[in-house]
Amino acid sequence: xxxxxxxxxxxxxxxxxxxxxxxxxxxxxxxxTRFEDRYGPYELDERLxxxxxxxxxxxxxxxxxxxxxxTFTCTGAADAFAAVLSRLPLGPRDRVWTTPYExxxxxxxxxxxxxxxxxxxxxxxxxxxGDLDLEWMxxxxxxxxxxxxxxxxxxxxxxxxxxxxIGRLLAPHRCLxxxxxxxxxxxxxxxxxxxxxxxxxxxGWRFLRGxxxxxxxxxxxxLRDALTPYGGPPLVPPHGAAAAALEQALALHTPATxxxxxxPGLRAAVxxxxxxxLIAPGRLQSGIVTFRHxxxxxxxxxxxxxxxxxxxxxxxxxxxxxxxxxRGVVTAVRASVHHDNSAEDIALFADALKDAVTVTGTGPFxxxxxxxxxxxxxxxxxxxxxxxGPPRARPAxxxxxxxxxDGPAGTGRLRPGA
Numbered sequence: 001x002x003x004x005x006x007x008x009x010x011x012x013x014x015x016x017x018x019x020x021x022x023x024x025x026x027x028x029x030x031x032x033t034r035f036e037d038r039y040g041p042y043e044l045d046e047r048l049x050x051x052x053x054x055x056x057x058x059x060x061x062x063x064x065x066x067x068x069x070x071t072f073t074c075t076g077a078a079d080a081f082a083a084v085l086s087r088l089p090l091g092p093r094d095r096v097w098t099t100p101y102e103x104x105x106x107x108x109x110x111x112x113x114x115x116x117x118x119x120x121x122x123x124x125x126x127x128x129x130g131d132l133d134l135e136w137m138x139x140x141x142x143x144x145x146x147x148x149x150x151x152x153x154x155x156x157x158x159x160x161x162x163x164x165x166i167g168r169l170l171a172p173h174r175c176l177x178x179x180x181x182x183x184x185x186x187x188x189x190x191x192x193x194x195x196x197x198x199x200x201x202x203x204g205w206r207f208l209r210g211x212x213x214x215x216x217x218x219x220x221x222x223l224r225d226a227l228t229p230y231g232g233p234p235l236v237p238p239h240g241a242a243a244a245a246l247e248q249a250l251a252l253h254t255p256a257t258x259x260x261x262x263x264p265g266l267r268a269a270v271x272x273x274x275x276x277x278l279i280a281p282g283r284l285q286s287g288i289v290t291f292r293h294x295x296x297x298x299x300x301x302x303x304x305x306x307x308x309x310x311x312x313x314x315x316x317x318x319x320x321x322x323x324x325x326x327r328g329v330v331t332a333v334r335a336s337v338h339h340d341n342s343a344e345d346i347a348l349f350a351d352a353l354k355d356a357v358t359v360t361g362t363g364p365f366x367x368x369x370x371x372x373x374x375x376x377x378x379x380x381x382x383x384x385x386x387x388x389g390p391p392r393a394r395p396a397x398x399x400x401x402x403x404x405x406d407g408p409a410g411t412g413r414l415r416p417g418a
Contacts, residue, residue: 011310011345013266016155016183016288016336019209021249028248029211032241044240051244052237059250064200065191066218073216073243074235077182077201078105080217084199085113087230088176092118094146097175099124099132100323101154101161106180107321110149119146123322130281132161138169145175152184156320156332157290158263159282160188167196176223182206182215187287187338189255198223204238207338210249214238262337262346263287269350270335275357279324279332288336290315296357298331304356305333310349 012020021029036044045052052073060071074080082105090096096119098110114121125133132150148170152163163179170177178199181190186207192200197220204214217235219227227233237243263285270276270291279290293301298314305312312335317324324332335349 009309009348011341011348013335013337013341013345013349014311014313015187015207015209015338015340016334017313018205018212019186019207019338020340021209021211021245022252024252025210025245025249029241029245032244036241041240048240048244051247052240056243056247056250059247060216060218063185063190063250063253064216064218065193066200070192070220071216071218072233072235073214073237073246075213075238076215077180077203077217078103078109080201080215080233080235081106081178081180081199082109082112083234083236084178084217084219084223084227085109086116087227087233088113088117088147089226089230090117090119090146092120093144094119095142095144096121097124097137097145097148098122098322099150099161100126100326101151101156101159101320102149102322103151103155103180104319104321106149106151113147126281129283130159131283132166134162134165134169137166141170141173141175143174145173147176147178149178149180151180151182152190153181153188153286153288154320154323155183156315156317156324156334157279157281158286158288158336159280160184160284160286161282162284163195163197167194171196176226183288184286186253187336192218192220204246204249208246208249208253209338209340210246211242214242214246262341262343263289265343265346266335266337266349269346269353272350273353273357276353279327279329287338288334290332290334292329292332293357298333301333301353301356305349305352308352308355310352 032044032048035047056073057068057071060073061068064071090113094117096110096113098107098121100123102110110121113119125136127133148166150161150163150166153160167177176199177197178201179195179197181200181202183206184190185202186209190200190202199220200218202216204210204216205212215238217233219233224232238246266287266289267278267280267285270278270289275294276291277294279292292298302312302314312333315332315334317330337346
C-alpha cells in the first residue's frame, strides 16, 4: 500500500500533538497577522478589544463550565502551570502530590516549587491496573497536603483519570487541586465546576484545533486570593492574531461533533497487527492510543506511516519520566483521533500499519525494568581547578529523578536534589 493507493489522501491522526486548523481559523489568523503587519500591534489590540476581552472569555467559560472571571488566556498550559506554581506560598512542612503520569514540563515546575519552598514531593501510587490509587489518597490525605497535581489525560498514553472523583475526595481538605486538561479538552467533556479544581490548564492547538502558542488557565477565587499578595499569576497572553483565531476555533467547536466510536477501532487496528503492544494502562481510555512494535523502532514506524499518507507521532520516555521508563519503554508511537476523522481513516491506518511493520528491525522489546529508571538530567559542567593542574572542564555527570521509599507505605518520595 502507498499514498497513491488511496488517492493521495493524507490522514491526520495526531490531534494530540497539533490539531488541523479549520479553514475559517486559518483565515482569521492570516487576516489579523496581515493587519498587524500593516498597522502595528497597538491598532491590532484596539481593533480586537471585543474579541480579546469579552468574546474569548465567554467562550472559554462556556467550554470549561466556569464563570468568565475565572478564565484567562495564555501561551500554553505548561506556561500557565509553571507561572502559578512559581508564586504559590508553600513551606517546608507542606506536602505536594504528583502522579507517575505527570509530564516532564509540569514535573519540572513541581521540582522548581520544591527547590524554592522546601516542600516535600510525593508520588501517588498506581493500582495494579494502572489507575491512580484513590484509596491510598483517601488514607493519606491530611492538613499538610498543600497541592495535588493530576493530568486529566497524560501525554504518553490514553488513560482517563477520574478527576471528578479526586475532586470530591479532596474537597473537605485545605489542599489546592490542579488539573492539566491539555490532552482532554476538545475530545472529552471538561467541567471545572464538576471537577472541583482550583487550577485547570489547557492548550488551544491540540483537540481544539486553534493556533500554536495559545492556551488557557481557569483559576478559582481561592487560588487567585492566595496569589494576590505575590502579584497574582504572571500569565503571558497570546499574540492578538492567535487569540482571535482561538476564539474562532472555539466558536466552531461543539461537543456533539466528537467521534468517541473511532478510538476503539484505532486500538483494535493496533491489536490486530502482529508484533505490536498497546501501552494502555487504566480502565478508561480516551482517543489517544500509544503502542510499540517488537521489531520496528517507533521512529521508523512513524516515517513509514507518513510515507503511506498516515501521520502519527513518536513519543519518548522522557515526556512522562516517572511512568514510561519504569516500564521499559524508550520510544513509542502515538496515534489519536478527533471528530474530523472518519471510519475510513481508521481502516486505512490499519492497512498502512500492517504494511509498515512487515520489514523487521532491531529486535524484541527490552525486558520491563523492575525498578524505576527515571529520565536522567545532565549536571552543569564545572571548571573548578583540580589539585596539581590547571582549571579544566569536569565531564558532566548524570543525575536522576529517583524515588525513595521513605514516604507513606505504597508511595514514593522524590529524592531532594533530584
